[in-house]
Amino acid sequence: MADPRMVGVQVQGQPQQQYGGYPQPSPQQSYGQQGQPGYPPQGQPGYPPQGQPGYPPQAQQGGYPAPGGTPPQVGFAPGQPPPEGYQQGGAPPAAAGPEPSAPSVDKMDSISGYEGVGFGSAPPLPPPSYEEAQRQPPERSSLPQLPGITEEDAREALGQYVAEQCCYGKSPAQELKFTDIVPSSAFHYTLETFAEGRSTAWAYEPFKGQPIDGPMNGPAPGPWDIQAQAPAMFQNFTQQVEVPHTASVKPCHTCLGLGRKPCHHCHATGTSHCHHCHGSGRTTVYEDGHHHHRCCTWCHGSGRRQCHQCHGLGQIPCPTCGAQGQLKCYIKLTIKWINHVEDHIVERTALPDELIRGVSGQVAFKEEYPRVWPINHFPEAEINNASQNLVQRHSTAYPTERLIMQRHQVRIIPVAEATYNWKDQPYNFFVYGFEHKVHAPDYPQKCCWGCNIL
Incomplete structure (x- = not known):
């Protein structure tokens, strides 16, 4: 017994002859004619009743070239009126408007809970309200101590830095005399809020006989009632799914059902x-x-x-329906998992703050909860204030998204400012991070003598 969901599925019969890539109709069979194979019976769910706008004419022959003859100029059946907007034997009239880019929303089925949904992009849907459980701030441990940077470490780091630069002279790095090395620490606070956003819009695809899950199978679930699991925490990802019980079969809006x-x-x-x-x-x-x-x-x-x-x-x-003449229309749910990241850097020297983000340091503090508490025990007051401000902002910054998980951390990055003399002139450079990266904007020999630039 045929599956009742297979609306508009073409019956497989004898092989059809081909003419120029199109099937050739037989005298007993025409395409798109009511009661013939491939034509969905009237009254099926999701198909418009006969006589509605966009419904193929009952006796349309499809415009296929006749056997042994020349193809018609326009490709519409002789003796039948062409579709609206076209002229028999010629191109569409110059005054005709552009082809519709999507089916008319008025022709779509009315789905409870999805009133007002259109085609294309749609605004995000606010998540259902929920009550947060009473939370207690966690116990937090003391901060670790970082190893300092010695003169030997600074000299070796500067030599490696000079070797990686084009045309830098090695003499200052080899002959310098340190006058002072001042150690310090930079603090990098990061807050991540992993959230989920959902939006719905009508979508369509060529109907090739695939099963149709329409309103006859039950009411459609709400956008936030559909179960979906993020593939990984704190990583951006987008998933699109068909909303159950919203599909139907409609004539193609581009070719008016002709294919x-x-x-x-x-x-x-x-x-x-x-x-x-x-x-x-x-x-x-x-x-x-x-x-x-x-x-x-x-x-x-x-x-x-x-x-x-x-x-x-x-x-x-027809490129829209893939020459099928029919479209499967359904409501598409777009789920976006977004990781919102903000940070704050505290660095007291002349070293540019953005350099701190690219090096490693000691993770002094890290927490991960559905809702994190602001840091209030850190010895650097600016970090405590930054945590308070960012956590408070993230709690209200994404009203159309469901907050899934939060995590925050503080990294301590070692920084040392080294001053030295070379040829009786004072200079300085910075060594920072566990990698001992160097920042030396006033290195005295940036272009070696005899270097030819072609």
Whole structure:
């Protein structure tokens, strides 16, 4: 017994003959005619009743080329009126408007809980309200001590830095005399809020006989009632799913259910202008000191050639429905998991703050909870204030998203400012991070002598 959900599925029968890539109709069978194979029976859920706008004409023959004959100019059945907006034997009228980019929302089924949903992008949907459980601040341990940077570490780091730079002279790094090394610490606070946002919009795809889960199978669940699991915590990811019980089959809005559309390259005539003779049917050759006109061998003197887009048929398969003539319309739910990250750096020297983000340090503090408490025990008051401000802002900054998890941490990055003399002139540089990166903007020998730049 046939599956009742298979609305509009074409019955497999004997192999059809082919004509120019299109199936050739037999005298007993026409495509798109009521009661024939491939035509959905009237009254099925999701299909508009006969006579509604966008419904294919009952006796439409489909416009396929007749066996042994020439293809029609426009590709519509002889003796039948062409669809609205087209003229028999020619291109669409110049005054005709552009093709619709999506089916009309008025033709979509009314789905409870999804009123007002349209095609294209949609605003995010606010999550359902929930009550947070009473939380207690966790116990927090003391901070670790970091090892300092010695003169030997600073000299070695500067030598490695100079070796990686183009044209830097090595003499200052080898001959310098340290006058002082002042150690310090930079603090990097980071707050991450992992949240989930949802939005809905109508979508469509070519109907090729796939099962249709329509309203006849039950009411559609709400956008936030559909279960979905993030593939990984604190990583951005987007997932799109079909909302159950919202699908239906509709005629294609581009080809009006025909499965094909007039070729705009040749204006549905099947032929295009010959570019070799410029449409004159003749070419000019120079022989015996004179110009002679010859019949164009490309178009055989007609001035026109077979259209390479439609292969002379005057029509092309509809790209919207994949030449099926029908679309599966459904409500698409878009789920976005977003990791919102903000940070704050405390660094008291002249070292640029952005350099601190790219090096490693000691993680002095780290917590992960559905809702984190602001830090209030750190010896650096600026870090405590930054944590208080960021946690408070994240609690209200994303009203259309459901907060899943939060985590925050404080890294301590060692920094040392080294001052030295070279040729009786004072200079300085910074060594920072566990990698002993160097920042030396006033290195005295940035361009070695005898360097030729091609």
